[in-house]
Amino acid sequence: MNKKIMELDSIEVWDGNMAAAQALRQADVDVVAAYPITPSTPTVENYAGFHANGYVDGEFVMVESEHAAMSACVGAAAAGGRVATATSSQGFALMIEVLYQASGMRTPITLMQVNRALAAPLNVNGDHSDMYLGRDSGWINTCAFSPQEVYDLTLCSFKIGEHLDVRLPVIVNQDGFMCSHTAQNVMTLDDKTANDFVGEYKVVNSMLDFSKPVTFGVQTEENWHFEHKAKQHDALMNSAKVIDEIFAEFEKLTGRKYNRVESYKMDDAEVAIVALGTTYESAQLAADEMRKEGIKAGVVAPRVIRPFPLEEIASALQNVKAIACMDRSAPGGTVGMLYNEICGALFNTSARPVVSNIIYGLGGRDMTINELCNIYKELDKDAKSGKRNGALQRFVGVRGPALNYYNI
């Protein structure tokens, strides 16, 4: 634990970036190497402030790029320390090569990712392009929808990634600006309680252990590469169990319950929106509106997108008649990720809902309650007629003629 304690009120007013920085401070991270980029800059800035004011015993490394930031993180993690960084968008894109190194070398690193659109055109606002870019990089991917959840999931991320059955890096996603710059009440843990929950770092094959010299980052060709990638995949798949255990432990400590699939009013729902990020909360308000009009609306959000909770999400959507999978990322010539994942999850079950794919919110375009209500109304039509009434893929919230694709 850091020598200097910061006294916190039991409820603080923090935005997502401050929540992230405070959780990093309480986790007693050995090395934070980061390069600031909007909208994750205040995570790094706040943390650097804590460091400068003596609240952080660990090292803060200023680097010349995000590629260097993640490289420094991999080095520090291989040396045997608890490590974290933060980035967004272009910075995340520059990290990509090293993200695969981090997961392949099985170095537990926490990455605070504040989601932002990818250029071009250049845009600093929130969408999920960067989240989707990293989804196959072998990292555990969690999604926080509010500053409270950023705080909670960040504390959990260290316990998950560093668990001896996991040893994988973890991304904690949050929406740029809508979460990162929106101040809300955050229930805090005192420094000791938070630090005790995260626990002592467990060193595995440390490069600084001179009694057992070890090499990281070796070359393996056709003789071993497949086995190592298989081992890595197995650890990622089995991390679901550890995530459940740590969420349960966190609930015991705080009363706040997290699930790998979150759902709202799904018990009797006939139509459902599946979405990530802050849209999950907006859709809850829209679902309440719809229920006043007699439409049984519900919301589902994967809290963890890797390892993908395929069984749990299939179970959550078994009894609905129509689903809108909402992807906040330009899908680049096909359906969006959530559409693919949800259809893939349902296909081997007996459920046969009508599923559509909504592309929305690119570059920070607002998704309003009104628009979400309209999506529910379309779903209600689909549910009643038992077939889709429009194209499979629709763009919502964009100016100009309607964009519709795929008509099977």
Added chain:
Amino acid sequence: MKLNRGCDMSTKSIKDMGWDELIIGASVYSFNGEIDYNPADVLPENRDYAETNSKTAYVGDWRVYKPVWNSDLCIDCQNCWIFCPDTSIISRDKKMVGVDYDHCKGCGICVEVCPTNPKSLLMFAEQIKNEDALTQWPEKTKGK
């Protein structure tokens, strides 16, 4: 807390291991077991290298030109031993022994740093035999 999460190579070769038996992250150990001594105090031939140490890996076929050592001219200054990036200069008790051609990649740094005149290490094409190379050694360069 310190833990070794990995395989036991003393009982099974890494070549026979399935994905479940390999060390996570494709990390490789240098030595069998834990070492409680300073490896620098023990000669390489006496160290208990693990199978995954590159000591037994042959990479000499990377080389196009090789350094040939002329023991008649060598003054045992150890420059080549210090500068070799692949610890391929074999020296014992500060006396030059020869070149480890299993690991030397032919970079030529040893030749660059050799201070004698003529040099005691010179690069020759890989296919030239060392005894033939020694017959082609240049004379001392005047005025240097």
